[in-house]
Amino acid sequence: MSIDENRAETESTVHDQKLxxxxxxxxxxxxxxxxxxxIGFLNGSLGIAVGGVVLAIGLVTPAPLAFGVGVAGLLVSxxxxxxxxxxxxxxxASVFVDQAMTSPTDSNLLAAIGLIGVILAGVTGALLTVWPxxxxxxxxxLGVAGSVxxxxxxxxxxxxxxxxxx
Amino acid sequence: xxATRHFWATALVGLLFSLLAxxxxxxxxxxxxxGVGTWLIATAWNAARTFQTLGSELTVEYTLExxxxxxxxxxxxxxxxxxxxxxxxxxxxxxxxxxxxxQLATSTPQPLTLAAGETTATRSLPIHTTVxxxxxxxxxxxxxxxxxGLYTETIPTTxxxxxxxxxxxxxxxxxxGGQSYGSAFGEHSTDRPGPGIAVRxxxxxxxxxxxxxxxxxSTARLGEPYVRETExxxxxxxxxLVDHRAATGQSAGTETPLEYIREAALAMTAGAVDAGDPLSxxxxxxxxxxxxxxxxxxxxxxxRVRSALLALEPTGTAGRRPPSARTQxxxxxxxxxxxxxxxxxxYAATTARDGVLDDVxxxxxxxxxxxxxxxxxxxxxxxxADPAQLRESVTVATAGGxxxxxxxxxxxxxxxxxxxxxxxxxEAYTEFEELRRQLDNHxxxxxxxxxxxxxxxxxxxxxxxxxxxxGTQ
Numbered sequence: 001m002s003i004d005e006n007r008a009e010t011e012s013t014v015h016d017q018k019l020x021x022x023x024x025x026x027x028x029x030x031x032x033x034x035x036x037x038x039i040g041f042l043n044g045s046l047g048i049a050v051g052g053v054v055l056a057i058g059l060v061t062p063a064p065l066a067f068g069v070g071v072a073g074l075l076v077s078x079x080x081x082x083x084x085x086x087x088x089x090x091x092x093a094s095v096f097v098d099q100a101m102t103s104p105t106d107s108n109l110l111a112a113i114g115l116i117g118v119i120l121a122g123v124t125g126a127l128l129t130v131w132p133x134x135x136x137x138x139x140x141x142l143g144v145a146g147s148v149x150x151x152x153x154x155x156x157x158x159x160x161x162x163x164x165x166x
Numbered sequence: 167x168x169a170t171r172h173f174w175a176t177a178l179v180g181l182l183f184s185l186l187a188x189x190x191x192x193x194x195x196x197x198x199x200x201g202v203g204t205w206l207i208a209t210a211w212n213a214a215r216t217f218q219t220l221g222s223e224l225t226v227e228y229t230l231e232x233x234x235x236x237x238x239x240x241x242x243x244x245x246x247x248x249x250x251x252x253x254x255x256x257x258x259x260x261x262x263x264x265x266x267x268x269q270l271a272t273s274t275p276q277p278l279t280l281a282a283g284e285t286t287a288t289r290s291l292p293i294h295t296t297v298x299x300x301x302x303x304x305x306x307x308x309x310x311x312x313x314x315g316l317y318t319e320t321i322p323t324t325x326x327x328x329x330x331x332x333x334x335x336x337x338x339x340x341x342x343g344g345q346s347y348g349s350a351f352g353e354h355s356t357d358r359p360g361p362g363i364a365v366r367x368x369x370x371x372x373x374x375x376x377x378x379x380x381x382x383x384s385t386a387r388l389g390e391p392y393v394r395e396t397e398x399x400x401x402x403x404x405x406x407l408v409d410h411r412a413a414t415g416q417s418a419g420t421e422t423p424l425e426y427i428r429e430a431a432l433a434m435t436a437g438a439v440d441a442g443d444p445l446s447x448x449x450x451x452x453x454x455x456x457x458x459x460x461x462x463x464x465x466x467x468x469x470r471v472r473s474a475l476l477a478l479e480p481t482g483t484a485g486r487r488p489p490s491a492r493t494q495x496x497x498x499x500x501x502x503x504x505x506x507x508x509x510x511x512x513y514a515a516t517t518a519r520d521g522v523l524d525d526v527x528x529x530x531x532x533x534x535x536x537x538x539x540x541x542x543x544x545x546x547x548x549x550x551a552d553p554a555q556l557r558e559s560v561t562v563a564t565a566g567g568x569x570x571x572x573x574x575x576x577x578x579x580x581x582x583x584x585x586x587x588x589x590x591x592x593e594a595y596t597e598f599e600e601l602r603r604q605l606d607n608h609x610x611x612x613x614x615x616x617x618x619x620x621x622x623x624x625x626x627x628x629x630x631x632x633x634x635x636x637g638t639q
Contacts, residue, residue, distance in 0.1 A: 124200050137195065144202075147210075161322075
């Protein structure tokens with residue numbers, strides 16, 4: 001259970017009358033508003049409606065779900081110009097940043113998000129110049145999976161949980 | 167690092183975007199792929215760092231109230247988890263598992279959880295023992311979780327303590343000649359006036375003493391100032407000197423003299439605890455004193471004494487007769503009516519005495535008496551395996567006017583249980599009883615037998631029809 005869910009659960013218990021509880025902090029709310037605005041800007045009245053739904057769902061759901069709904073909202077647009085989509089993507093990333101900020105953790109997670117985000121965005125952009133989107137998507141996906149697995153192995157080795165035979 | 171369902175839910179979102187990108191070829195979908203990927207890598211890295219820090223700085227203390235206990239009894243294990251405040255931002259849970267034969271006595275909540283923000287937590291676990299044996303308690307399982315609940319990890323910790331579970335407490339007879347003896351403990355009257363409750367005497371007040379001593383009720387009744395004197399009460403230092411040499415482990419059956427020595431010493435400890443008396447312990451093995459516990463009347467001292475007694479094991483090689491017994495036999499075999507016998511007898515006797523003086527138990531008694539002085543009540547708990555050594559030990563223990571309690575386990579009761587040998591056992595028991603009575607005749611010595619109750623009753627009752635028990639008081 002994520003911290004946001006924990007917080008939501010606790011607040012729900014304390015305030016029984018509250019049916020819906022905000023799970024976003026100020027940064028996340030701001031990012032969602034920007035995203036909803038971009039969706040509205042790109043798609044007219046339909047975009048405003050979709051943006052509203054993205055904002056409403058994003059305010060009350062866990063970070064990964066809010067991010068997914070936001071990206072789905074951006075996909076409604078038929079305009080594939082990169083500038084508004086990039087702004088919308090950066091704004092949506094605020095839901096993760098927001099969760100990292102509201103969690104009882106140090107600034108290392110925020111720094112890691114920033115650094116890895118920049119690297120991954122740079123790599124994606126660079127790959128797009130040479131490969132088509134599907135291959136870039138598969139490459140990024142495999143790269144992320146491999147990175148997480150490497151971190152997992154590194155962690156187990158440093159903790160002494162891996163025997164010599166393994 | 168194990169992924170939780172929250173991790174997999176997030177990864178699924180990323181995978182959906184990836185599939186959309188493959189199928190739809192929209193660049194916006196790549197934002198989803200890269201965004202979720204960033205989140206997963208960053209949180210994995212952060213979790214790995216958190217687990218590494220906790221792995222090196224988290225301490226788990228796993229201790230037992232006592233390292234040795236009996237079957238069907240309860241001992242308490244204590245688990246304490248501590249971590250620095252800087253690492254206290256994630257939840258930690260510690261689960262204790264027990265091997266077969268041990269079980270948690272009550273519905274103790276498990277696991278012990280250290281919530282985010284907490285730096286230390288302690289839990290006492292009452293462990294009930296169901297079978298005898300030596301148990302290596304498994305190391306507690308520590309489960310770490312990252313701050314976002316995406317990953318968990320189980321890390322190794324300190325090894326669990328060792329618990330020895332002894333067979334059920336034997337039925338012990340403590341007494342004289344088969345008759346049970348009252349407790350050696352209770353209130354200790356000093357036979358001297360002093361602070362106390364019991365009235366010693368009522369006497370006239372003298373002008374030299376403090377007026378606060380006047381008993382006004384008696385004064386009013388008798389018309390003159392009177393002082394009510396009370397019996398002085400004092401703490402008596404009990405010094406246990408416990409034998410655990412090889413002879414204490416010799417037995418034809420399953421029970422050994424050491425088990426009865428242990429029970430007698432534990433009973434003395436319980437008595438000292440009840441009376442609040444200072445208690446000290448000296449244990450004597452084959453090579454001399456194996457452990458000493460300084461006098462004290464604190465729960466810690468009492469627990470240390472109990473633990474030391476419960477952990478006693480026979481030491482040294484069994485089977486050899488004591489030197490004094492060997493030389494004594496030599497003296498007895500010398501011909502009485504020949505010149506050579508008369509010439510050799512003094513040398514043999516001297517050798518016998520030297521053999522006794524070299525005895526480690528006797529040396530321990532000497533040292534204890536020297537260090538404790540005559541104020542301490544020395545309690546010798548041993549067997550009659552070497553009567554000459556026992557006599558000499560009691561002599562040394564009573565030196566300087568000190569009082570001694572001798573608790574003797576008759577080794578004859580640990581021989582064969584064959585019915586045809588029971589009359590021999592009875593004869594040997596009467597010899598033991600003779601020794602005990604000799605020791606008990608000393609005005610400052612109380613000598614008691616410590617024996618298996620049923621075995622002693624069997625020996626006494628089987629001979630009652632054909633013998634008159636001469637050795638009883």
